[in-house]
Amino acid sequence: MSASAILKEPKQGEPITMKGDRLQVPSKPIIPFIEGDGIGVDLWPASRRVLDAAVEKCYGKKKAIAWYEVFAGEKAQSRYGADQALPSETLDALKKYRVSIKGPLTTPVGKGIRSLNVTIRQKLDLYACVRPVRWFEGVPSPVKHPEKLNVTIYRENTEDVYAGIEWAAGSHEAEQLAAYLKDKLNAALPEGSAIGIKPMSSKNSKRLVRAAIRHALLRKLPSVTLVHKGNIMKYTEGAFKDWGYEVAKDEFAKQTVTEASGEAPNGRLVIKDRIADSMFQQALLRPEEYSVLATPNLNGDYLSDACAAQVGGLGMAPGANIGDGIGVFEATHGTAPKYAGQDVSNPGSLILSGAMMLEYLGWTEAADAVIKAMSSTIKAKTVTYDLERQMTGAQKLKCSEFASALIRNL
Secondary structure, rough: OHHHHOOOOOOEEEEEEEOOOEEEEEOOOOEEEEEOOOOHHHHHHHHHHHHHHHHHHHHOOOOOEEEOOOOOOOOHHHHHHHOOOOHHHHHHHHHHEEHHHOOOOOOOOOOOOOOOOHHHHHOOOOOEEEEOOOOOOOOOOOOOOOOHEEEEEEEOOHHHHHOOOOOOOOOHHHHHHHHHHHHOOOOOOOOEEEOOOOOOOOOHHHHHHHHHHHHHHOOOOOOOEEEOOOOOOOOHHHHHHHHHHHHHHHOOOOOEEEHHHHHOOOEEEEEEEHHHHHHHHHHOOOOOOOHHHEEEEEHHHHHHHHHHHOOHHHHHOOEEEEOOOOOEEEEOOOOOOOHHHOOOOHHHHHHHHHHHHHHHHHHHHHHHHHHHHHHHHHHHOOEHHHHHHHOOOOOOOOOHHEEEEEHOOO
């Protein structure tokens, strides 16, 4: 079936373009969205209402979003065929229109299709997974002082073990590679091993750290911390650390200083590094000492979810995948299919990701309005069931009702 029979581009609106290294955002940009699997059917309509209301509240009729539905996951398979979970037309639209937003997508464990999230990141070269983690007053937390954690994690998105270079135990490919490693490189493996390869490159590590440093400088934050396991994986994770310091020295020498050099001059951004397991402890014991974390792929995956747990869980954790002149904003949690269509799930992650998207567009007033509305709505203890069951005296709202409460509080 042709794309024209499935995708319906909006009749109004204009594409976002690039001029140099800057986005050129029209007053009515066309923004693709992927509803998502499972609870996406509930989360997206609620989120869309809030984002539209915030834009109208701040700009009246001067600005608006022309939403454009494209398909991935189960919804794509129902339209394109069982083997088309991520149609080329969807990737083309995400690339053409530059800024998009998506709900959660299902990824089978141990079999079936590869992660659609990972595939989107790799196909569009969205090399930075950006996860701001902060606490909203009133959100239940397992730690005593969740307010001390306010960190943005920049996770490298395209390589490390997520490059997907692996072979099953007992496969011909795994046996061939094991034999080569033993015969040519004197690296014997346990018999019958599954094998995965962990590529990490100077180019991709440096551009991730560069983006993290620019983020910190733009927002006048005190530090960027390189998180790695270089004490064990010296030529991959250790190199990530070294390449990160090289970026700071070669490209931001007048604006940065290393932690090892002692007291930071006024206004200088401090570049430091931590071993990954130590960083997990630091996030719990001394979170106020960290503002931006730059990490390889796997470390960032673990760390971003662990930090989110300290401030209330993934239901309140926004995320974005950013490349050069292109961004896909997303809910960071799973699809929770047993709750799909029940109008009970928390849309907070997707709404806050939408706020990140508005900020990325340069529509900071609307982004700030969403954040403030989220804060006041939670502080008033008007929340969805996942938070209500942990809060004394809270009022339980449906997903759609929570969106309505946010809109009232804009």
